[in-house]
Amino acid sequence: MIQEDVVVSGLKETNTMSKAVSAGDAILEQVVQVAIAAGREAARQADDPxxxxxxxxxxxxxxxxxxxMQVLGYRFEQSALNAFDPDGLLAAMSCNQRPHDGQKANEHGA
Structure with a gap:
């Protein structure tokens, strides 16, 4: 928690930044949730360039x-977000791409 001393009209007051940090965490979690959902949807349609x-x-x-997150030891409140692996998007893309002209379906593991 970050603390900051603020002097207002001669009175010293300590403000904690926990509300701001919590709001920032909530915003980041929401952005990550949306990015995961959109990334998964795009990966499902990866046959379109x-x-x-x-x-x-x-x-x-x-x-x-x-x-x-790994460098800083950061963890989301929602454990499902912590368990997400971005490399899964790449795997989903390769599973959902159709063979290109001149390639056989079995070359893509289909």
Whole structure:
């Protein structure tokens, strides 16, 4: 918890930043939830290059968040968010991509 001394009209007052930190945590959790859902949806449609690009963009963002979480030892309140693995988006993309021209379906594990 961050504390800050504030002098107002000659009186010293200690403000805690816990409300701001809690709000920031809640905002980050909501953003991550939306990014995970959108990334999964894009990965499911990865046979379309536009959706594949979107899935990769979500992967990049979520991967940076997860790397920083590991470095800082940060944990989300919602355990499901902590269990999410951004690499799963890449795996979902490869499972959902159709073979390109000239490739056989069995080359993609289908």
């Amino acid at each position: 536009r959706h594949a690009g979107r899935a990769l963009a979500y992967y990049d963002v979520l991967d940076v968040i997860w790397q920083q």
